[in-house]
Amino acid sequence: xxxxxADANRIADGAIEKAQGINIRxxxxxxxxxxxxxxxxxxxxxxxxxxxxxxxxxxGAAGFGAPSGEGxxxxxxxxxxxxxxxxxGGGHMVMPSPKTAGVPIYQGNILIGAIGVGGGSGAxxxxxxxxxxxxx
Amino acid sequence: MPSSPPGLMTITIGESEQIAxxxxxKAKELGINISIAICxxxxxxxxxxxxxxxxxxxxxxxxxxxxxxxxxxxxxxxxTPEAGVGxxxxxxxxxxxxxxxxxxxxxxxxxxxxxIGSCGVAGGTTEQDETCARAGILKVAPPSK
Numbered sequence: 296x297x298x299x300x301a302d303a304n305r306i307a308d309g310a311i312e313k314a315q316g317i318n319i320r321x322x323x324x325x326x327x328x329x330x331x332x333x334x335x336x337x338x339x340x341x342x343x344x345x346x347x348x349x350x351x352x353x354x355g356a357a358g359f360g361a362p363s364g365e366g367x368x369x370x371x372x373x374x375x376x377x378x379x380x381x382x383x384g385g386g387h388m389v390m391p392s393p394k395t396a397g398v399p400i401y402q403g404n405i406l407i408g409a410i411g412v413g414g415g416s417g418a419x420x421x422x423x424x425x426x427x428x429x430x431x
Numbered sequence: 432m433p434s435s436p437p438g439l440m441t442i443t444i445g446e447s448e449q450i451a452x453x454x455x456x457k458a459k460e461l462g463i464n465i466s467i468a469i470c471x472x473x474x475x476x477x478x479x480x481x482x483x484x485x486x487x488x489x490x491x492x493x494x495x496x497x498x499x500x501x502x503x504x505x506x507x508x509x510x511t512p513e514a515g516v517g518x519x520x521x522x523x524x525x526x527x528x529x530x531x532x533x534x535x536x537x538x539x540x541x542x543x544x545x546x547i548g549s550c551g552v553a554g555g556t557t558e559q560d561e562t563c564a565r566a567g568i569l570k571v572a573p574p575s576k
Contacts, residue, residue: 299483300455331487335479339443343475 297327298408302431303334310412310427321414321423324349328406330357345413351389352397352411358388360399360406398424441471442548446571447478450550454567465554465563466493472546474501489553495532497551500539504546505576508535536560540572
């Protein structure tokens with residue numbers, strides 16, 4: 296089970312629609328369950344640095360399923376754990392707070408991919424990601 | 432919808448979508464699965480698509496070819512000794528990064544004789560890749576060298 300490119304397009308367009316609604320310019324990345332890029336779109340006039348942030352968030356979400364910071368793990372331990380994992384991931388992951396993270400995509404209980412958005416504030420980015428997934 | 436800054440001579444997301452669709456249609460015709468990367472003139476990614484059956488390694492290759500094309504405003508496959516532009520490769524790593532890939536499969540995109548971006552494809556043979564890239568570009572712009 297995995298995401299199709301058509302799914303990824305629907306998700307990305309949903310995120311972009313939300314971004315237009317709140318008047319920000321985003322980059323959106325959709326990755327498969329292996330954290331490999333399936334789709335990236337940068338809105339006209341969007342900053343290119345957002346390309347990195349959105350991919351990093353998507354990869355982080357695909358790698359962990361749920362955004363970091365959820366659950367009752369000791370915060371100190373978790374910070375150390377995340378640092379270690381980030382290093383092993385070649386510095387390609389971003390695991391910010393649940394309010395700003397990328398969002399994993401499930402089919403039933405199975406992780407099939409993830410979405411990440413960059414370009415707005417962390418909360419706006421997350422809002423766009425969630426709006427995108429709703430289109431699936 | 433926020434519009435582009437006035438006078439911005441760059442490829443738009445709408446054009447990028449058309450190019451990707453054209454490249455994918457050509458790939459289906461050829462029976463191959465590809466990744467497509469479309470960059471602005473600065474070599475920064477505008478749109479990326481990977482057909483779900485395409486190997487993930489093609490993602491990086493398509494981007495590397497597009498980067499080369501954007502950097503030199505020509506096909507990423509033109510850097511051969513015969514073409515007489517092989518020396519330009521030397522500037523690649525200095526100009527931008529080691530991410531550039533100097534094999535066929537990408538072409539620059541021009542509007543009114545001004546380079547506005549590039550399209551790189553990977554997943555098939557290098558010939559097939561370039562055919563797909565150019566088929567995509569033809570949807571929005573004239574053929575380039």
